Amino acid sequence: MPAFGKIKALFYRALHLKSGCERMDVFEAIKGRRSVRRYKPDSVPDELIERILDAARWAPSGGNIQPWKFIVIKDKNLLELVRKVSPGYLGEAPLAILVCSDKEREYRIGGKMGRDYLSVSDCSMAVENMVLTAYALGLGTCIVKSFSHIAVKEILEIPEGIEPELLVVTGYPAQKPAPPTRIPFREMVYLNKYGEKFRTSME
Amino acid sequence: MSAQRPTGNDYLFEIALFLATSAQGCLNEPPLYGPFRLLDALSRLADFPDYATGLNSDAFLKEIKAIVDEKKFLVMYDVDGFKRAIDGIVEKFAKEAKKRYLTK
Numbered sequence: 673m674p675a676f677g678k679i680k681a682l683f684y685r686a687l688h689l690k691s692g693c694e695r696m697d698v699f700e701a702i703k704g705r706r707s708v709r710r711y712k713p714d715s716v717p718d719e720l721i722e723r724i725l726d727a728a729r730w731a732p733s734g735g736n737i738q739p740w741k742f743i744v745i746k747d748k749n750l751l752e753l754v755r756k757v758s759p760g761y762l763g764e765a766p767l768a769i770l771v772c773s774d775k776e777r778e779y780r781i782g783g784k785m786g787r788d789y790l791s792v793s794d795c796s797m798a799v800e801n802m803v804l805t806a807y808a809l810g811l812g813t814c815i816v817k818s819f820s821h822i823a824v825k826e827i828l829e830i831p832e833g834i835e836p837e838l839l840v841v842t843g844y845p846a847q848k849p850a851p852p853t854r855i856p857f858r859e860m861v862y863l864n865k866y867g868e869k870f871r872t873s874m875e
Numbered sequence: 876m877s878a879q880r881p882t883g884n885d886y887l888f889e890i891a892l893f894l895a896t897s898a899q900g901c902l903n904e905p906p907l908y909g910p911f912r913l914l915d916a917l918s919r920l921a922d923f924p925d926y927a928t929g930l931n932s933d934a935f936l937k938e939i940k941a942i943v944d945e946k947k948f949l950v951m952y953d954v955d956g957f958k959r960a961i962d963g964i965v966e967k968f969a970k971e972a973k974k975r976y977l978t979k
Contacts, residue, residue, distance in 0.1 A: 709948070756889055759897040759912055818904060820896040852952040 696808040705803055706851070708812030709763040711843035715746075716767045720809050724769070724842070727805035731798040734790035739778045740798050743770040743828055753827050758839060760818025765843035769802065770824065771795045776833040795837040802840050812845030883927030890919050910961060911950045918943045935971050939964060 725742055733739065745751050745768045754768060755761045761768070773791035782790050803813040816839040824836050856875055863870040881889065897912040921940035924930035946960035 707951075756892050757896045759893060759900055759915070762915075818900050818908065820899050822899070823896060 698804070701804045701808045703851075705807040706812070706849040707814045708841075708843075708845040708847060708849065709814055710845070710847040711763060711765040711812060711841075712846045713764075713766060714844050716811060716842060716844070720806075720811065721767070721769075723809060724802050724805050724811075727801040728771070728798040731794070731801045733794035733797065734786065735782055737778055737781050737786060737790065737794065739773045739775075739782075739786070739791045739794050741772040741774055741834055743772065743830075745770060745828070750827065754819070754824060754839070757823035757827065758816055758819030760816040761839065761841055762814070763841075765814075765841045767842045769840045769842065770828065770836055771799055771802075771838045771840065772830065772834045772836050774833065775835050791835070792837060799838050799840055806840075806842055810844070811842055812847075814841045815839070816841055881926055883923070883930075886923060886926040890916065890923070893919060907950050907954065907957070911947060911957075914943045914947050914961070914964075918947070939967065942967075 721744060725744075728740065728742065729738065745754060746766070751766075751768060754770075755764070773795050775787050775791060778786035778791040799815055803815060806813045817837075819836070819839055821836050824830070824839075828836075830836065857870060857872045858875065861870040861872070862868050893912075894916060897916070901909050901912065918940045921933065921936040924932045942960070942964060946957070946964075949957035949960055
């Protein structure tokens, strides 16, 4: 097993080098990631797509239900059609990954709370892993919720019980958006009780 | 990304599809996404003469499209700036409308 571990490490190292990306600090990825809406036409290698999906499936989920299903959309015609029924999908990218929740599985294991709430938060946590990993691999992403669920289900032949949650548009960025503003700590962080000042050296 | 250049009818259908899916989205999306989608539709409509026969490209609409495409994302991080941008666009439209309909 140690030999396998070594090979695996070398493989990932090679992937990092291939993507022109060294190991990245998680905080650097969190702060550096942006919503990208202009992409280069270059396709995303399968190895990188797999890494993004591997990161997604290691996200936490309520009761470890792992309700997610992922549809990797690479076919140009399908991608274009999905874009046309997704008003929030701005710009053209060579790849999109639709993250769906398995509502039946959620209900079976997690009950009403699972179906109505956890499925959404679980998929969101998977998506966060995806966009951070993509950023660390030199890719840009944009998380899209503004798409027609009815139309996307029809186009991608998604069965009943599986609900599209978020679309992760991905590709090599052709822009570097400026950092958006953030609500200051004093307006959102409290100590012990709501409204009590939390002292910070960050502001 | 499209394999071939769309015809006028293709482009018209695409705009109609955008409007229909936007209408569905606007039922539940943040209220400001309504004006955002309308601006986006305006930007797309400005390109319609590029694909349709019998229509001439409109320099004014192209100018507005450039402004829209530059300013529309303000909705994500600067709501006041977004509102000011819409005011500015409407002001330009008003001046252009006066020029087009009231002169002569």
